[in-house]
Amino acid sequence: MFDKSSLKEVGKLLAAPKKIALVAHKNPDGDTVGAVLAMYHYLKPKGHMVSAIVPNEYPTFYSWMPGIEKMLIFDKDAKEIKKTLADADLIFCLDFNATHRTGNMGKFITEAKGTKIVIDHHPQPSNEFDHYFSETDTSSTGELVYEFIAGLNDTRSITKDIAVCLYTCIMTDTGSFSFSCNKKRTYEITGELIEKGVQPDLIHKLVYDTFTENRLRLLGYALSERLLVWDELHTAIISLNRDDLNRFNYQVGDTEGLVNYPLSMEKINLSVLITEKDNALRLSFRSKGDFSVNRLAREHFDGGGHKNAAGGNSQMTMEETVKQLKSVLERYKQELDYKLTYE
Numbered sequence: 001m002f003d004k005s006s007l008k009e010v011g012k013l014l015a016a017p018k019k020i021a022l023v024a025h026k027n028p029d030g031d032t033v034g035a036v037l038a039m040y041h042y043l044k045p046k047g048h049m050v051s052a053i054v055p056n057e058y059p060t061f062y063s064w065m066p067g068i069e070k071m072l073i074f075d076k077d078a079k080e081i082k083k084t085l086a087d088a089d090l091i092f093c094l095d096f097n098a099t100h101r102t103g104n105m106g107k108f109i110t111e112a113k114g115t116k117i118v119i120d121h122h123p124q125p126s127n128e129f130d131h132y133f134s135e136t137d138t139s140s141t142g143e144l145v146y147e148f149i150a151g152l153n154d155t156r157s158i159t160k161d162i163a164v165c166l167y168t169c170i171m172t173d174t175g176s177f178s179f180s181c182n183k184k185r186t187y188e189i190t191g192e193l194i195e196k197g198v199q200p201d202l203i204h205k206l207v208y209d210t211f212t213e214n215r216l217r218l219l220g221y222a223l224s225e226r227l228l229v230w231d232e233l234h235t236a237i238i239s240l241n242r243d244d245l246n247r248f249n250y251q252v253g254d255t256e257g258l259v260n261y262p263l264s265m266e267k268i269n270l271s272v273l274i275t276e277k278d279n280a281l282r283l284s285f286r287s288k289g290d291f292s293v294n295r296l297a298r299e300h301f302d303g304g305g306h307k308n309a310a311g312g313n314s315q316m317t318m319e320e321t322v323k324q325l326k327s328v329l330e331r332y333k334q335e336l337d338y339k340l341t342y343e
């Protein structure tokens, strides 16, 4: 799985107590939060001084996760985080592979003197780090954290809390085992986590069955009033501006998963969600089949991600962004014209 000499070197670094910063990416999802907390619970009992750091607020449907109250949030605790990063012997970057993915916090990671270690499954890592535990063909960073611990021959140290965090990573990053989940190894690891005490049905409820009424009504509104379908491009778009979000008292995480709904139409291969947040537009892309939204986001929307799930940004107005999206997609018309078949 991983490069033996990197594992050996990092294993050596972890053999004596260290100051360790564990960092999540901006707009945190279940994978990055779960990976940070799993590493926190793994390293802390070994005598290290460990800090868990996230750039901005995480959605409330992760607030049940063990240890999450320990998270330092850069938007609130910038001063403490700057010092923690500057003092750290080791910095683990979990679920991202370029410092800019942590927003304004990025430059403090860049400036930090500690050894920088990436555990991540996104394509094309930047060269800013010292050690890479990077596999693009894996369900989640959580799965790679398991492999990292397994690589150190230390799965016996995996407690129920660690297992719960890692399970949350795998469940959320595979859309409850509906994508990026075609490998036997993902299920072997899931089985091991269940043996450590994870209850999959309970975790599913804690993450997905915790909508507020406003969130469910926003979903209904988005699908009935804000959905645009471009048949000839096999594409659907949902756009939500500030007023739409305010109307339903938007809270962080309320649009999570929304982008997946249009893909449930047979004719749709690409779904795009555009939301107005912090005076800029955030784009979220999902595809089914071979169309790469990572490429689309990288080449045209200042973003990136995975083949079937990516994010991007736009500095234009909503109207201009939708127009630009349409003109870009016209160029991909052929590539978007397919129908999934059983083979």
Ligand SMILES: [Mn+2]
Pocket: 031, 032, 095, 121, 140, 141, 173
């Ligand atoms: Mn991930």
